[in-house]
Every structure is written in structure tokens, then in C-alpha cells.
Amino acid sequence: MDQDLQHAHCVPCEGGVAPLGVERVEALLRTLPQWQGEGRSIRREFRFKNFYETMAFVNAVAWISHREDHHPELELGYNRCVVHYSTHAIGGLSENDFICAARVDALLT
Template identity: 35%
Template structure:
């Protein structure tokens, strides 16, 4: 698995503007009305991630959820992360 170069990551971020690059990861934040909604969202993420065999870093703070994508085994952002970011954005709207 090849790590995306800077140009590829820039293109990815333009195609998925709700995601940003932070500390070498693709990250996106979601805010919900309450903790229960945030947890329901995380459970939906878990199902998609398990089906894809690619698991995001998940940070939950009451009604706020942050997902982080990086292919730790490849040492950076790969096409697997790009596909997962797009899938999470489109299937969890």
C-alpha cells in the first residue's frame, strides 16, 4: 500500500472539503444534539468500518465525535483512507 503524496492529499481534501489534514491524519468532526445520538453515529461508523476492514480513530466528547483516518501499517494516508473518508461522508449523512 502506497502513501499518497502531497498533491494527492490536496486533491482528496478538495473533493471532500468536510475533512482536513491534522497531524498527518484525515480528520472530520461531527456534532449531535446529545450523547445518545453521538453514540448511535459511532455505532453506524463501526459497522461501515468493520465491513471495509479499515477502522478509524474515534474520539467521543459528549455530543461531539471526531474521526481520524490513517493507514498506520503504511505510515500515512493511502487510497484506503481516501475511500473510507468518502464512504463515511456519503453514507452517514
């Protein structure tokens, strides 16, 4: 995991800037090997033993999202959560998406 991303903070994005280019997205994805690019977003599926662990994880992601003011889309089930990041204001990916992904990964290390 990229330690720089894990310790960076999101910068407010209100639009007016271009999304990251393909080369930069691919380079950042190499630092987060369990995340997958999906065009304008990145995603990772997390698996847990039970609903309690899943909800604890979701609450931790919510805390990160609140602190960074950058919010993912979540798919939630009994023992799984899929986290999707995209910067909607620019219609694609920004550094903020990768910063939050790295912080989410750090929850499980």
C-alpha cells in the same frame, strides 16, 4: 462529495507501498471539503444534539469500519465525535482513508 470514493471499497494494505503524495492528498481533500489534512492523517469533527445521536453515529462508523476492514481513531464526547483516518501499515494516507471518509460523510446526507 466524490461519488466514486463513496462507492469504492478498501483494498487490504499490509505495508510495502508508499503513502499518497501531497498532490494526491490535496486533490482528494478537495472532494471531501469538511475533512482536514493533519500530516499523516485526515480528520473531521461531527456534532450532534445528544449522546444518543452521537452513539448511533459511532455505531454506524463501526459498521463501515468492519465492512471495509479499515478502522479510524475516534474521539468521543457527549455530543461530538472526531474521526481520524490514517493507514498505519504505511505510516501515512492511502486511498482507503478517503474511501472511508466519503462513506462516513454519506451517513449524514
